[in-house]
Amino acid sequence: MNRLTADDLIYGYINGIFPMADADGTLYWYAPDPRAIIPIHTYKPAKSLRPILNRNQFEIRIDTAFTDVMRACSVPRSEEDSVWISDEIIDAYTELHEMGLAHSVETYIDNRLVGGLYGVAMGSVFFGESMFSQVSNASKVAFHHLILILRQQQYTLLDTQFINDNVRRYGAIEIPKADYLRQLKKGLRQKAHFTADVSERV
Structure with missing residues (x-):
């Protein structure tokens, strides 16, 4: 089977699906129903x-440090935690990053990467993928900055895929897959620019 490419990812995202790797590296594509999203303008x-x-x-x-963030996100958080970010996935998303479609928000202390998140930006939709934290609150600050970017640049949809306790703390909700696909289609038609230049407004 051919390796995952950036083009595969683009096709997947515009059709509402995304890949995850099994423990043996086998890739599977997912389209959850219901779908978890974080309303951009209600986050506090x-x-x-x-x-x-x-x-x-x-x-x-x-x-x-896009690839470094991905590699940090791929480390299991506990013995029970499964690993779904394989080397193949890292390579494909890094290719997408080099195309300007995948981004990382990073937090540093004394020039050391201690937390962050990454995701994919297409149209006015941001597809959040994963985050990590090596210091208390490092990923929370990264997410806060992500929201600043999305609000200032008028993004319309923040996809977080599956509901769990981690995304619930940021205000994640579940919506029917059909509703998600309608919002996705509309959001992909609108342009937004992912930028590092934001002001504190939250």
């Missing part, structure tokens, strides 16, 4: 996060 940072944001504890960078 936790009160406990405000002091951290005000102290500028973390340095934020965009797209400076």
Whole structure:
């Protein structure tokens, strides 16, 4: 079977499907029903996060260590945690990143990468993939900055695929697959620009 490519990913995302790898590296495509999304304009940072944001504890960078973020996200968080980001997936998303369609939001302390997230941006839709944190609140700050970008650049849909406790803390909800596909189609027709230049507005 041919290896996963950036073109495969583009085709998948515009049709509402995405790949995940099994433990043996076998790729499967998913289209959850219901689908989890995070409403961009109802997100509010936790009160406990405000002091951290005000102290500028973390340095934020965009797209400076995309593959490093993916590799950090691929590390199991516990013995029970399954690994779904294979080397094949990392290679394909890195190719997509080089095309300007996949992005990372990174958090640093003393020039050391300590947290971040990555995803795919097409039209006015951002498909969130995964995040990691090696220091308390590092991924939360990265997500907060992602929301700043999406709001300022008028993104219309933030896809988070499956519902779980991690995305619930950011306000994730589930919607029917048919509703998601309607929002996806509309969002892909609208243009938005993923940029590092944002101002604090949340």
